[in-house]
Amino acid sequence: MSTVTSAVYDGPFAPILLTFVDDALVRLDVAHDGLEVARAAIAHRLGVVPDADPEPAREAMTQLDEYFAGRRRSFEIPLDWRLIDGFARAALQATRRIPYGEVASYGEVAIMAGSPGAARAVGTACAHTPFSIVVPVHRVVRADGSIGEYGGHPEVKHFLLDLENGVADRLRAPA
Known part of the structure; x- marks a missing residue:
């Protein structure tokens, strides 16, 4: 059974909700309408409320920090494409x-x-x-x-x- 987790990244323009299924990013949501709206949307799409756990998101957060600091040109984050085909x-x-x-x-x-x-x-x-x-x-x-x-x-x-x-x-x- 898969583990679904989420973590919040403090983005430069809005909070960013990172949701993972196991160790792959399934959704990055710039939460312009608030984190609760973003959490509800992902829970609806996946059929499960993600557990709050920053561990799977740590590398993604590091890469976002590097990107926003101008030190990263591409991302090397495993992606879970289940929400799009x-x-x-x-x-x-x-x-x-x-x-x-x-x-x-x-x-x-x-x-x-x-x-x-x-x-x-x-x-x-x-x-x-x-x-x-x-x-x-x-x-x-x-x-x-x-x-x-x-x-x-x-x-x-x-x-x-x-x-x-x-x-x-x-x-x-x-x-």
Whole structure:
């Protein structure tokens, strides 16, 4: 039987609820509407109330600290994909190939995911990702280069893109 646990990370823009099934992240929820709403949503989706246990989340929290400090460019956290499948899963996996500090359009991600005409479906997958931040859906933008709504919180997408662009610019600058 699987163990379902959760822990809270103090994010720079809102608390982040990390939920694990055994040792794999099943959901990272930026809790804009509060932790209780996030906890209720994950309990409903998984059919179980996660136990509060920070141990499975320790490595993820360390990696989030490193990312927000500009020292991590990708995440190495085991992911449990049970909450997403089909094309949405393919689209989210494709976003993982967008390099740090760069962006791709929804249409470009659709091509990367093997369905060139599925830009809107990519948007839906990004809007419903269970792995915000860790799977970099913030790197997906509209065809005209505008960033979109990012789950009703475009300021978070701006924050993440600005963070990555600032780090990438420093890395590219001549010494």
